[in-house]
Amino acid sequence: DAMVIQNPRYQVTQFGKPVTLSCSQTLNHNVMYWYQQKSSQAPKLLFHYYDKDFNNEADTPDNFQSRRPNTSFCFLDIRSPGLGDAAMYLCATSRQGSVNYNEQFFGPGTRLTVL
Amino acid sequence: AQRVTQPEKLLSVFKGAPVELKCNYSYSGSPELFWYVQYSRQRLQLLLRHISRESIKGFTADLNKGETSFHLKKPFAQEEDSAMYYCALRASGSARQLTFGSGTQLTVLP
Numbered sequence: 693d694a695m696v697i698q699n700p701r702y703q704v705t706q707f708g709k710p711v712t713l714s715c716s717q718t719l720n721h722n723v724m725y726w727y728q729q730k731s732s733q734a735p736k737l738l739f740h741y742y743d744k745d746f747n748n749e750a751d752t753p754d755n756f757q758s759r760r761p762n763t764s765f766c767f768l769d770i771r772s773p774g775l776g777d778a779a780m781y782l783c784a785t786s787r788q789g790s791v792n793y794n795e796q797f798f799g800p801g802t803r804l805t806v807l
Numbered sequence: 808a809q810r811v812t813q814p815e816k817l818l819s820v821f822k823g824a825p826v827e828l829k830c831n832y833s834y835s836g837s838p839e840l841f842w843y844v845q846y847s848r849q850r851l852q853l854l855l856r857h858i859s860r861e862s863i864k865g866f867t868a869d870l871n872k873g874e875t876s877f878h879l880k881k882p883f884a885q886e887e888d889s890a891m892y893y894c895a896l897r898a899s900g901s902a903r904q905l906t907f908g909s910g911t912q913l914t915v916l917p
Contacts, residue, residue, distance in 0.1 A: 696850075723903055732816070734893065734907040735851070742903065749904075782851065786903065794839060794897055796905060798851040 695719050696799035698783050704805045705773050713768040713802045715783030724766040725796065726758060727782040735782055741766060742788060778806045809834040811896050813908035820884050821916050828879040828911045830894030839897040840870055840877040846890045884915045
């Protein structure tokens with residue numbers, strides 16, 4: 693009964709080789725988030741979608757892009773991964789407009805390794 | 808800009824002892840504060856939020872606006888409480904984003 697699913701769980705890519713991480717949800721939530729979490733650090737929000745509206749954080753590098761083709765799916769594209777992009781990437785969802793909309797539901801994460 | 812500080816990266820207590828995980832924040836408005844928990848090999852999940860004034864798994868947290876703190880407390884720690892705990896803040900208004908602290912790894916010793 694997984695609610696927020698991330699694939700793959702582990703991704704290895706080469707320096708500069710584009711990579712796409714995927715997230716899907718069965719909660720029908722209208723907001724989806726992508727976080728980057730490096731070792732021993734706080735999860736850092738990269739961007740989020742409110743329905744189809746894309747909201748980028750001011751300090752998110754241009755190297756990171758996102759797509760949300762429908763309510764259930766959201767993708768994180770890293771155009772030219774660098775060694776510094778190795779991290780755990782977390783997807784989360786929430787439902788704006790519900791009583792408890794501030795609760796975010798997280799996926800298990802994708803650990804990205806850049807060689 | 809808002810900031811969340813968790814001063815302790817690691818915290819160990821013995822089973823049955825009280826535990827307090829510290830969280831301080833800086834934000835000029837009226838924030839909403841949360842505690843999220845990540846048990847070993849599980850995903851990050853909400854533990855409690857300050858507006859609910861609830862006790863979850865014996866944990867409570869009180870928002871102290873004067874001290875800009877939101878410490879997490881439990882009077883008698885259990886081994887199953889061992890986990891990574893993150894304090895998080897949502898700015899007031901329609902903001903959806905959460906700002907997380909760097910987390911405290913709690914270990915409850917037998």
